[in-house]
Amino acid sequence: xxxxxxxxxxxxxxxxxxxxxxxxxxxxxxxxxxxxxxxxxxxxxxxxxxxxxxxxxxxxxxxxxxxxxxxxxxxxxxxxxxxxxxxxxxxxxxxxxxxxxxxxxxxxxxxxxxxxxxxxxxxxxxxxxxxxxxxxxxxxxxxxxxxxxxxxxxxxxxxxxxxxxxxxxxxxxxxxxxxxxxxxxxxxxxxxxxxxxxxxxxxxxxxxxxxxxxxxxxxxxxxxxxxxxxxxxxxxxxxxxxxxxxxxxxxxxxxxxxxxxxxxxxxxxxxxxxxxxxxxxxx
Amino acid sequence: xxxxxxxxxxxxxxxxxxxxxxxxxxxxxxxxxxxxxxxxxxxxxxxxxxxxxxxxxxxxxxxxxxxxxxxxxxxxxxxxxxxxxxxxxxxxxx
Numbered sequence: 001x002x003x004x005x006x007x008x009x010x011x012x013x014x015x016x017x018x019x020x021x022x023x024x025x026x027x028x029x030x031x032x033x034x035x036x037x038x039x040x041x042x043x044x045x046x047x048x049x050x051x052x053x054x055x056x057x058x059x060x061x062x063x064x065x066x067x068x069x070x071x072x073x074x075x076x077x078x079x080x081x082x083x084x085x086x087x088x089x090x091x092x093x094x095x096x097x098x099x100x101x102x103x104x105x106x107x108x109x110x111x112x113x114x115x116x117x118x119x120x121x122x123x124x125x126x127x128x129x130x131x132x133x134x135x136x137x138x139x140x141x142x143x144x145x146x147x148x149x150x151x152x153x154x155x156x157x158x159x160x161x162x163x164x165x166x167x168x169x170x171x172x173x174x175x176x177x178x179x180x181x182x183x184x185x186x187x188x189x190x191x192x193x194x195x196x197x198x199x200x201x202x203x204x205x206x207x208x209x210x211x212x213x214x215x216x217x218x219x220x221x222x223x224x225x226x227x228x229x230x231x232x233x234x235x236x237x238x239x240x241x242x243x244x245x246x247x248x249x250x251x252x253x254x255x256x257x258x259x260x261x262x263x264x265x266x267x268x269x270x271x272x273x274x275x276x277x278x279x280x281x282x283x
Numbered sequence: 284x285x286x287x288x289x290x291x292x293x294x295x296x297x298x299x300x301x302x303x304x305x306x307x308x309x310x311x312x313x314x315x316x317x318x319x320x321x322x323x324x325x326x327x328x329x330x331x332x333x334x335x336x337x338x339x340x341x342x343x344x345x346x347x348x349x350x351x352x353x354x355x356x357x358x359x360x361x362x363x364x365x366x367x368x369x370x371x372x373x374x375x376x377x
Binding site for chain 2: 004007008011012013018023027208209210211248
């Protein structure tokens with residue numbers, strides 16, 4: 001638990017006299033919620049590491065704004081899990097306001113506590129959107145989700161690779177409920193702390209203080225898209241330790257049977273490491 | 284003339300977890316400034332049309348406009364969501 005001091009100041013606009021009063025509030029540290037994504041066959045991973053909680057599902061641009069929760073390609077949501085769902089509506093249409101009613105209808109379906117976002121990794125150069133489009137998307141969607149599902153968490157998810165090409169700070173929407181990081185090593189010397197730290201620094205440069213979460217991580221994406229900088233078990237162990245130190249809300253791994261480097265199951269040391277992380281997350 | 288003062292700060296929850304919305308309610312009293320005003324009495328003689336005049340000054344205490352600010356040791360962004368002139372509500376993310 002960390003204690004913070006709020007200092008209120010009242011200043012007389014006429015005389016410039018002022019008064020201050022401090023008050024203490026506390027923020028309890030929470031351990032990141034551990035989980036994984038749909039493609040890995042969530043239940044297989046869950047069984048292997050002792051029962052996990054977070055579930056990350058993805059709707060495609062074709063799905064657009066789903067008419068059912070969580071959308072046809074993001075579900076089904078495992079019973080008892082914490083859903084983290086991303087959708088991909090047409091961005092110019094969202095910004096124009098023409099999809100407001102559809103977003104509101106979908107938002108009404110979002111359960112309390114669930115995580116949602118539009119266009120995870122939308123800032124990535126490969127997506128081809130401008131900073132104004134991405135911030136405009138979130139600025140339009142956030143109040144709609146919060147008005148129709150006040151206790152959901154609406155945030156923004158980045159790939160940490162975007163920290164290497166200046167696509168974090170200008171793409172950061174302010175005032176969201178969380179800022180997710182999809183974390184993969186980009187050099188042979190990369191560490192989880194350096195990788196995430198670089199992205200967090202650039203998010204903070206936009207005037208945002210968090211909270212942060214790891215919304216995807218693994219240490220190779222296969223097909224040469226990323227480079228393993230250390231043993232996978234060490235990557236997860238170090239990454240989780242850093243996430244805890246930063247009071248991150250979640251630590252979600254990513255597995256994919258169609259990407260050679262991300263096929264479950266990994267080596268036994270990695271499964272053991274993930275089991276330890278999962279147990280700590282739930283303790 | 285009186286300086287402004289803050290009467291109380293209350294939070295919407297006893298403790299927060301990261302990601303929570305913190306709502307802080309600040310109750311305050313505006314400062315006051317003196318406003319000197321003049322009172323003039325006039326006696327008019329209806330026959331001669333002459334008049335006697337006497338002016339005296341008195342002071343009225345005027346409530347000033349106050350600006351309310353909030354900051355915390357964690358460098359959070361605090362947003363003022365309402366202000367009645369005596370009660371201001373700020374929010375931030377834990």
